Amino acid sequence: MTTTHTTKAHILGFPRIGAQRELKFAVEQFWKGEIDESALAQTGNALRRQHWQWQKDADLDFVAVGDFAWYDQMLNASALLGALPARFGFDAKNLSLKQYFELARGNAAQPAQEMTKWFDTNYHYLVPELDENTDFAGGVDWFFYEIEEARSLGHAVKAVLPGPLTFLYLAKAKADGFDKLSLLPKVVAAYARILERLAKLGVEWLQLDEPILGLDLEAEWLAAFEPVYRSFAYTGPKILLATYFESVAAHAALLRDLPVAGVHLDLVRAPQQLDVFANNWPASKVLSLGVVDGRNIWVSDFSAILARIEALQGRNIWLSASCSLLHVPVDLAQESKLDEELKGWLAFARQKLQEISVLKRALSGADVSAELSANAAKVASRAASPRIHNPAVSARIQALSEGDARRHAVFATRQAEQKLRFNLPPLPTTTIGSFPQTKEIRAARAAFKKGTLAQNDYVEQMQAEIRLAVEKQEALGIDVLVHGEAERNDMVEYFGEQLSGFAFTQFGWVQSYGSRCVKPPVLFGDVSRPTPMTVEWTQYAQSLTQKPMKGMLTGPVTILQWSFVRDDQPRSVTTQQIALAIRDEVVDLETAGIGIIQIDEPAFREGLPLKKSDWAAYLHWAAEAFRISASGVANQTQIHTHMCYSEFNDILPAIAAMDADVITIETSRSDMELLTGFGTFKYPNEVGPGVYDIHSPRIPPVEDMLRLIAKAAEVVPVELLWVNPDCGLKTRNWPETEAALANMLEATRQARQHLAEHGHLPSFASIPAKPHVHGACACH
Numbered sequence: 001m002t003t004t005h006t007t008k009a010h011i012l013g014f015p016r017i018g019a020q021r022e023l024k025f026a027v028e029q030f031w032k033g034e035i036d037e038s039a040l041a042q043t044g045n046a047l048r049r050q051h052w053q054w055q056k057d058a059d060l061d062f063v064a065v066g067d068f069a070w071y072d073q074m075l076n077a078s079a080l081l082g083a084l085p086a087r088f089g090f091d092a093k094n095l096s097l098k099q100y101f102e103l104a105r106g107n108a109a110q111p112a113q114e115m116t117k118w119f120d121t122n123y124h125y126l127v128p129e130l131d132e133n134t135d136f137a138g139g140v141d142w143f144f145y146e147i148e149e150a151r152s153l154g155h156a157v158k159a160v161l162p163g164p165l166t167f168l169y170l171a172k173a174k175a176d177g178f179d180k181l182s183l184l185p186k187v188v189a190a191y192a193r194i195l196e197r198l199a200k201l202g203v204e205w206l207q208l209d210e211p212i213l214g215l216d217l218e219a220e221w222l223a224a225f226e227p228v229y230r231s232f233a234y235t236g237p238k239i240l241l242a243t244y245f246e247s248v249a250a251h252a253a254l255l256r257d258l259p260v261a262g263v264h265l266d267l268v269r270a271p272q273q274l275d276v277f278a279n280n281w282p283a284s285k286v287l288s289l290g291v292v293d294g295r296n297i298w299v300s301d302f303s304a305i306l307a308r309i310e311a312l313q314g315r316n317i318w319l320s321a322s323c324s325l326l327h328v329p330v331d332l333a334q335e336s337k338l339d340e341e342l343k344g345w346l347a348f349a350r351q352k353l354q355e356i357s358v359l360k361r362a363l364s365g366a367d368v369s370a371e372l373s374a375n376a377a378k379v380a381s382r383a384a385s386p387r388i389h390n391p392a393v394s395a396r397i398q399a400l401s402e403g404d405a406r407r408h409a410v411f412a413t414r415q416a417e418q419k420l421r422f423n424l425p426p427l428p429t430t431t432i433g434s435f436p437q438t439k440e441i442r443a444a445r446a447a448f449k450k451g452t453l454a455q456n457d458y459v460e461q462m463q464a465e466i467r468l469a470v471e472k473q474e475a476l477g478i479d480v481l482v483h484g485e486a487e488r489n490d491m492v493e494y495f496g497e498q499l500s501g502f503a504f505t506q507f508g509w510v511q512s513y514g515s516r517c518v519k520p521p522v523l524f525g526d527v528s529r530p531t532p533m534t535v536e537w538t539q540y541a542q543s544l545t546q547k548p549m550k551g552m553l554t555g556p557v558t559i560l561q562w563s564f565v566r567d568d569q570p571r572s573v574t575t576q577q578i579a580l581a582i583r584d585e586v587v588d589l590e591t592a593g594i595g596i597i598q599i600d601e602p603a604f605r606e607g608l609p610l611k612k613s614d615w616a617a618y619l620h621w622a623a624e625a626f627r628i629s630a631s632g633v634a635n636q637t638q639i640h641t642h643m644c645y646s647e648f649n650d651i652l653p654a655i656a657a658m659d660a661d662v663i664t665i666e667t668s669r670s671d672m673e674l675l676t677g678f679g680t681f682k683y684p685n686e687v688g689p690g691v692y693d694i695h696s697p698r699i700p701p702v703e704d705m706l707r708l709i710a711k712a713a714e715v716v717p718v719e720l721l722w723v724n725p726d727c728g729l730k731t732r733n734w735p736e737t738e739a740a741l742a743n744m745l746e747a748t749r750q751a752r753q754h755l756a757e758h759g760h761l762p763s764f765a766s767i768p769a770k771p772h773v774h775g776a777c778a779c780h
Contacts, residue, residue, distance in 0.1 A: 062157065077161060078126070195235045335505050371600075429745060485728075640664065687716050
C-alpha cells in the first residue's frame with residue numbers, strides 16, 4: 001500500500017537586515033552608544049516577528065527560527081556552543097552583546113576573529129577559532145529564547161542551525177598540526193544537549209545545514225557523518241539535513257541511509273541530482289526540494305519547475321528555496337522607481353515566499369491557474385524582450401581573437417619600458433584606490449541623485465574632494481597617486497550605472513557582513529559601454545600633480561560576481577561582454593595620458609566552483625576576461641590589479657596567467673603568510689603585499705609595517721615589491737588614514753635607507769613581532 005503525503009512548504013532562512021536595513025542602522029547606533037542594548041533588542045524582536053508573520057501569511061508550514069543574527073550565524077553558533085576564542089577571556093554563558101560584537105570587530109586588546117566568504121557567495125562569516133582546550137560547554141540562550149518567542153506567537157517552528165560537521169570543518173585550528181576532528185566528540189555532545197532542550201520546548205523539526213557535502217570532502221570527514229547523525233537519532237526533534245550550493249548526488253546512498261528524517265537538495269544549482277535521489281528514496285523520509293532560486297532575483301518558471309517535480313506528487317516532499325534567502329533583497333514591493341517591465345521579471349525574498357506557496361498549492365491539487373498564467377506571461381516577456389539582446393555586442397564577442405587577450409610584449413619587456421617612463425624609487429608606494437567617504441561626500445551624492453544639487457555644483461564639490469586627496473597624498477610623499485573615488489557609491493554599482501544591460505534598485509540591499517550591506521546591480525541584458533565612465537575624473541586628478549595618477553576600474557569577474565546576473569546565457573559570455581566594456585575604458589584612459597591603470601579583481605577567487613574538478617574551466621575564462629580588459633594598451637602603460645579574500649596559493653598559475661604588471665594583495669592580517677606562495681611559485685611580475693589592515697581603526701606603528709616589508713622581501717625579490725595598505729580606505733576617517741599612511745611612508749623610508757646602505761632590507765626577525773590574526777579583506 002502506497003502512502004500519500006501532503007506537500008509542505010518552508011524556507012531555510014530569511015534575510016535578517018530588514019526591508020529598510022533596520023538592523024544595520026540599529027546595530028551601528030548601538031556601536032556608537034546612541035542606543036542601549038534594550039533598544040537594540042527591540043529592533044531585533046520586531047524584525048523577527050515581521051519575518052515570521054510573512055512566512056505564515058504565505059501559508060508556509062513552518063517558520064524558520066535561528067536564522068536571525070546580530071552579526072553572523074556562525075558567530076551565533078560559536079556563542080551557543082560555548083566555543084569562543086580563549087584569547088578574549090569571555091564567559092560564553094554570560095556573553096553580552098557588547099562582547100559579541102567585539103568578537104566580530106576586535107577591541108583594544110585583541111584583533112577580530114577571521115572573516116571569510118561563505119562558500120562561493122558574497123556573504124562573509126566569522127571563522128570559529130578552536131584549540132585543544134575548547135570545551136563546547138554551552139553558551140548563551142538566545143537561540144532558545146527566539147524559539148519560545150515564535151511559539152508564543154502561535155507559529156509552527158522549524159529550528160535552524162549550522163550542522164556540527166560544517167561548523168567544525170569551517171573552523172580554524174589555532175595551533176599547527178592540531179586535528180580539528182579530535183574535537184568532534186565534544187561537538188556532538190554539545191549538539192545533543194541542544195537537541196534535548198529543543199525537545200523540551202516542543203520543537204518538532206531541526207534543520208541542520210551541512211553544505212560541506214557539496215565540496216570535495218576528505219574521506220575522514222565523510223566517514224564522520226554516519227556516526228554523528230546516528231548519535232542524534234533518538235534525541236530530540238526530527239532532523240532535516242540541508243545541503244546547498246552544489247550537487248550531492250555522489251553522496252545519495254549516504255544521505256538515504258543516514259538516520260535523519262529528511263534531506264534538502266539545491267535543485268537550482270544542481271537540478272540533475274533530483275533523478276538520483278528520486279529513485280529508491282524511502283517513503284518515510286522527507287525530500288526537500290530547493291526549486292526557487294535563493295541566490296538570484298529572477299522570477300521562477302513555474303511551468304518548468306512543475307514539469308520537473310510533478311512525478312513526485314503524493315510522495316513525502318517539501319518545497320523550498322535552494323538555500324537561505326539571506327542572499328537576496330527583502331521586498332520587491334518597495335521598488336516604486338524600477339521599470340515596470342523589468343520589475344515583472346524579478347522576485348525578492350517576500351515574493352519568493354509566495355512562489356513557494358503557489359508551487360505547494362499546485363502540487364496539492366489547488367486551482368492556481370491564474371497564478372500559473374501570470375507567471376508564464378512574465379517568463380515569456382523576459383525571454384522575448386528586445387532589451388535583452390544587442391546584436392553589436394554579440395558580433396564583437398564573435399570577433400574576439402587570441403590576440404585580444406594578450407599584451408604586445410612579455411612582462412620583462414614591458415617592465416623595462418615602464419621603469420624608464422615612471423622612474424619610481426625602490427619599494428614604490430601607492431594606495432588601493434579609495435579615500436574616506438565622508439558624510440559630506442555621501443550627502444552631496446544623495447542630493448545630486450535626488451535632483452536637489454545641480455550637476456555643476458556636484459562636479460565642483462567632487463573636484464574639491466579630489467584636490468584634497470591629491471594634496472594629502474603629495475604631502476605624505478606617496479609615489480603613485482589615486483584620485484580617491486569621491487564620486488563613487490560602490491565599486492560595482494558605479495560602473496553598472498554607466499553600462500548598458502544593467503538596472504538598479506532603490507532597496508535591493510543584501511548583507512555582506514555584519515552591518516555592511518551592498519546593493520548589487522541587476523545585470524539583465526547584453527553589456528556595452530556607451531560613453532567613458534572615469535576618464536574626466538582621472539584626467540582632472542592627473543592635472544593636479546606631476547606624479548603618476550592611477551586610473552581605477554573594477555574588473556569583469558568582480559562586476560559579474562557582485563551583481564545579480566542574468567541566467568539565460570553562460571556566465572563566461574557575460575564576463576566577456578563586461579571585459580570588452582572595461583577594455584574600452586582602459587584604452588580611453590591611456591589616450592587621456594593616464595599611464596598606470598588598476599583593474600580590481602577582489603572577487604576572482606570567489607567565482608571558483610566548489611568542486612576542484614570544475615576549477616580549470618572557470619580559471620581559464622576568468623583570467624582570459626581580465627586579459628581582454630587589459631590588453632588594448634601599449635607596453636609602457638602599467639596595468640595593476642588588486643585581489644583579496646585570503647587564499648591564493650592553489651590558484652597562483654591562474655593569477656599569473658592574468659599577466660598584470662603589478663598585483664596588490666591583502667596580507668597584513670596573516671603577517672605576510674599569504675605571500676609565501678608567491679615566493680614558492682616564483683610569481684613573475686611585481687607584487688604589492690598589504691602592510692596594514694584597513695578594516696581596523698588601529699594605527700599600526702612604523703615598526704609593524706617595516707617588519708612586514710622586510711618579511712615580504714625574504715619571499716619576493718625587492719625589485720618586484722611595492723608598498724601599500726591591504727585595501728581601499730573608504731571606510732576609514734581622514735585622521736586615521738593620514739596617521740596610518742604617514743607611518744607606512746616612514747617604514748618605507750627606513751627600508752629604502754637600509755637597502756641603500758646595506759644592499760638588502762633588514763631581517764624581519766630582528767624587528768619585534770606583533771600579535772596577528774589571519775583575516776579576509778572586504779573591498780565591497
